[in-house]
Amino acid sequence: MSAFESSHWYAQDGSPFYTIVGANGIERPVTLRDARKVHAVPSVTTVLQVVPKPQLEAWKVRQAVMAALTLPRVDGEDSDALLARIDADGRAQAKAAAEEGTRIHDAIECHFKGQPVPAPYRLHVEGTLARIAELFPGVTDWRAEDYFCHASGYGGKIDLHSPSTGIVIDYKGKDGDFTDGKKLAYDQHYQLAAYQKGMRLLANVCANIFVSRTHPGLVAHNVWTVEQVAEGWNVFSAALDLWKVLKKYDPAVKA
DSSP, rough: OTTTTTOOEEEETTOOOOEEOOOOOOOOOOHHHHHHHHEEBBBBHHGGSSSOOOHHHHHHHHHHHHHHHHHOOOTTOOOHHHHHHHHHHHHHHHHHHHHHHHHHHHHHHHHHHHHOOOGGGGGHHHHHHHHHHHHHHTTTOEEEEEEEEETTEEEEEEEEEEETOOOOOEEEEEOOOOOOOOOOOOSSSHHHHHHHHHTTOOOOEEEEEEEESSSSTTTEEEEOOOHHHHHHHHHHHHHHHHHHHTOOOOOOOOO
């Protein structure tokens, strides 16, 4: 598991099982050992940790390189100490980006749940809503943050979906204004397909909305075809089988 990744788990009824109170009385993240005891299932993103993500790894390397180029060397500091500081700085950059992405995500969720949208993220939300309306006009039954547990042994929480159409949407935070020509869509259809199957939705297109962290209101998107979503499910299903073998744990729902 990468240093920037964590595992999430769900109970057999689909409810989140993210943390547990340890023997010392302090709350901590659930581990595989904890999950085995209650037959909890891994999240979609936890399963997909077994699939190589070259774009993500390249981004992490870039953060480390940038830290190495910008961090001044401290007098008397040896190479090991410098490497430790570079690693810490790279992690801090990744953590900051993830936390800002979470705040944007939560703001969008507030809108769909009828809650006030935090003022700093109103433009992010407005841009996202406008793009969704443009892509899927007439769809009005959007539901946010529903949980599930699939019989094959995985669970998850969906950013947004339409029960009547089967369309699933996932938000991704990105830096920049999307004018650099970089490809945005790589393998996100694995995740979207798993969500669509997990919620037992109709087969339909799915979409990623890329929300700029640095330019409020700017968004980009990618719509995955029905055929691409089906291909994504084949990959995810294979990844789930591999995950079970590697972890020596099959949490498929018991009859």
